[in-house]
Amino acid sequence: MSKIENKIEASDENINDLLKDKKFYIDYFQREYRWQEKHIVTLVEDLTTTFLKSYVPEHSRAEVANYQSYYLGPVVFSNSKVGKDSIIDGQQRITSITLLLIYLNNLQKNHSSKVAIENLIFSEKYGEKSFNMTDDDRQEVLKALYEDGEFNASKIEDETTININERYRDIDNVFPEELTGDALPYFIDWFIGNVIIVKITAYSDENAYTIFETMNDRGMNLTPTEMLKGYVLSRIKDKQKRSEINEIWKDKIWNLHQYDSSADIGFFQAWFRGKYAVSIRQSKAGAENEDFELIGTRFHNWFKDNHETLFDLKSSDDFYFFFKNQFVFMIDWYMKIWDNMIELNYGCPHIYYINRWGIAPSLQDSLLLATLKHTDNDAIVLKKLDAVARFIETYTVRRSVNYRKFSSSSIRYTFFNIIKSIRDADLDILKDKLLEEIESLSESFSNVTNFSMHQQNRRFVKHLLSRITGFVDQEVGRPTNYVSYQEPKGRKFEIEHLWGNKFNRHKDEFEQENDFIHWRNSIGALILLPNGTNQSFSSDIYEEKLDHYIKENAFAQTLHPEFYKKNPNFLNSQTLNEVGFKPHEHLKKDDIAERAKAVEQLCYKIWARSYYKN
Template sequence: MQNHKNKIEASDKSINDLLKDQKFFIDYFQREYRWQEKHMEALIEDLSNAFLKSYKQGDKRSDVANYQSYYLGPVVFSVADGKNSIIDGQQRITSITLLLIYLNHLQKGKDNLVNIESLIFSEKYGEKSFNMTDEDRQEVLKGLFEDEEYNIKESDDETVYNIIDRYNDIHNFFPEDLVTDALPYFIDWFIGNVILVKITAYSDENAYTIFETMNDRGMNLTATEMLKGYVLSRISNSRERSKINELWKGHIKDLHDLGSNADLDFFKAWFRAKYAVTVRPRKADSENQDYEQIGTRLHDWFKNNHIDKFELTNSVHFYSFFEKEFNYYVKAYKFIWEKSTSYDFQCPHLFYINQWGIAASLQDALLLAPLKSTDADEILIKKMDAVARFIETYTVRRSINFMKFGSSSIQYTFFNIIKSIRNLDLDDLYTELTNELHQLDQDFDAISNFRLHQQNKKFVKHLLCRITAFVDQNVGRDVTYVNYKEPKGKRFEIEHLWSNHFEGHRDEFDQEWEFSEVRNSIGALILLPNGTNQSFSSDKYEDKLPHYLKENTYAQTLHPDFYLKNPNYKNSILKSIPFKSHSQLKSDDIRERIEVVKSLCEEIWSTDYYNNKNYTDNYA
């Protein structure tokens, strides 16, 4: 008879089967939750694309059972001494739980609710506890589940920060076309058709053996290694083949220094930017096209298309193409990485879009699309900055209008823009990007209704950093966006001009929610150094105002003394902005301040950038 402890079981489980009324303990060695934005974005994109391949408007809910399934991978559990521990898969189960919490909020107030609460927590004696038993994350999960709010404490660890950030990523990336009629179908599909393989061992020893086997055995050839093998096989001259091999190895090493998957990401961006001509429509039964095949079957797609799309028909073609084009575009891709992480006044918008941009899978292809291997370095820099500015303008205008721009929501639109700017000369690129922005429905009029909430703090911080730096620069202060976003000293935090005391504003508001909306509006916010911000938090505006005169220029403009004998201000472009002092701050004053923000946004992200060849960072 087999010893029960030696048993190992494996079975496929839907999310509903895996999580319903379950309780898991997280093993000590993998307690931290470390998913990054790119992981959550990829998950949302993959799930929405898989669902939309089957969903058709007019389907019955029961039809979902026959929709295409999606495999999310294995999870490993150890069941010993009555304790069910997660050995491998905690990252995915945490992310699934966050998505379930988001979907539960999303469906509130709608018809056809799907009962998914039992997948998030279980209840005993009236007490709710979440499916993952880890005291460090219970409070943050409870806050997100109840009202999508959680205030960070100094004692919170990396896991809590990442849980909040990834939840906000779900909010930003979840596609708009799944929010309405399709929502209950998507939730049904997500909990019933998304499949994991559950591997259960009945001893910790066996569980760890499985974990090591899954993570430390065998190295299959990567897509880029298979691509390299095919390319080298097509070059018949041994000397030329050796040269491309050495060139390839050097560039792949450099790319791996950027990130473990940077080589694959580069080839996807390059081929999509320059050679993809089709993309799959977001409707049922549609097949993968160039764009998707490059992402999933890179080397096969190249083998099938190198004649028609690349015009590579013989050894000479292959050698000259990879000796010149591959070399150029790897260097361009490395330039994107360098300037995305280190501010450069010649190309500042690459840095900005690394803080607030679109999906890298779209962004990098868009940046490479207008380049030509014959472009001088100066032209490359100008093209990169022009496209990056377009991306930032697009994301800012969409964000102010409370619209999303996750990859799955905008992929079709941006793929067409990639094709429209492909290989353009600089002046033509400026014209095309200007036209695209003029066609964009969202403008800065929405500033009047824009306000801070839990899920958009990252964007509001970006917006205030851009505004604050712009105002400083235009009165001659030697600062940039980096001084506020990534300062060497104290961090800058969002400061509410009104303290959170409704009682002091009853002369203007009957309801507390009305007060909160005005208090969180963009006109009622500035940036202050951490510490200063905290010490002022409960003070009245009139008491804080004298201190603002010692801070950044944007804060100083609230004070009457700022406008006295200030030639730098009077001789600057800021004179065209409706700035005025506010000795007291009523709701009408905040509305005037909102108009200031609107004017600043229209100036900062003006399409005049594409008309003025001498546009400087003061206007960037």
């Protein structure tokens, strides 16, 4: 190697230094962007929480430079070709940073104070923009997100494009509302100036790959779970008992890892937060981390500091019996919760639903475990879990139809207080407390009549329509349910607009195209149809499509007059009669309004408060 090829450089850089007017080439062996929802949610929550610890509205923006920094980890580049940085390790993070920058740039478009971040997203040469991530596969989706804030991925099957689009939507779902107003330029200043990455540059591919292997193959640090295990076993003096707990621990953690390699971390965080945490950090500058945050970062240390006062674990036998009984009970039910999230269990269906539309796992899992007691039998546990999960779904659906977000940072105090209030509660008391929480919600289902779909809430609309369609099918005695529409094993279902996207057909009712688009996307103008069926006649006139709808699911069939004849299961259903369904041979704006009113009534039936009174 020449002298320059032997060289390795490392420097700490903020986002601005790393990305400004730069180009990064992605190596062929790691082209796919594979971050999942949990990864992007954790990143956004960590970043926004760290910022909010320092933020004071009265500060000048210059004071942001003194805010707490956030370390995002190392990235490795090869500069074997002069002037061209090839990403060896860190592509997932840089792609995610780019997505967040695009989201922030779109968010500030109508803001009075803007931060210049365009040159962190793309560079321009000879009048043409090219993104900092120079991979042809992702240019189309990045361009669409940057220019329009949305991308139509319905016909795209490329893994990277799909994931980029979905992670952008996740950012929109989780980004805190309190940072979208006056605090936004402060946060952007902080993000590009106080988030630190260690940039490692090698000038030969050989050295770059050696660094990559060293970072990824030789990590022998003990995990928090392993450190907790070591401490627990050290407190059990009897050799035979210590060996017994060790075998139990190994067996349970191995089983947990069959779900996810980091599932053990999530379990201990959920268990300790749900059952033992008594404090949470205040939302003010300089506030110290409390139980909730300490469990999230170093739960093994938190346990060592608190097992006597919060767990009442003092003697060797205390540790032995606690981990033989409580630990086994909680970890077994944590895995059963996971099972019920994967496959619908009619004994506890809402666990399945909230895995598709729930709150952040950092709150959700703790809430589910909080009420469980190792003396509860299986039937009681399932009822408790379903009651809590139903509350979570009721909360998220109500918020969503009112266009309200529920990012972890904005609801953490509310839900932490709920966690404490239901901790160890018996079933009847649990139901009473959850009903109190539901009745105190400021958002109701009445706004469903004004609710419409847009690009960023399509996932929720699919969930809502799947719940509604499955519910109506069940009421008329059909075997189909939520799963049949949300995650069928065969032909998939898509959202169907009852009106084709033809503004000129509706000028008798609308002067402005925007008004037409709003009504076309109203929840009263949407149904679910099998993929392909909706595409084959989606632009047809409603009256021509109506005869097709009579062949589909019961919710679609309620549009057709024939459905109301000789259909005893429907006609004899008191629940559906109270909804106020009526046929619509023609579909005007008033018909859509009536249909939306029926959806509102369905919501009150599906998430009826009477559930908690039985």
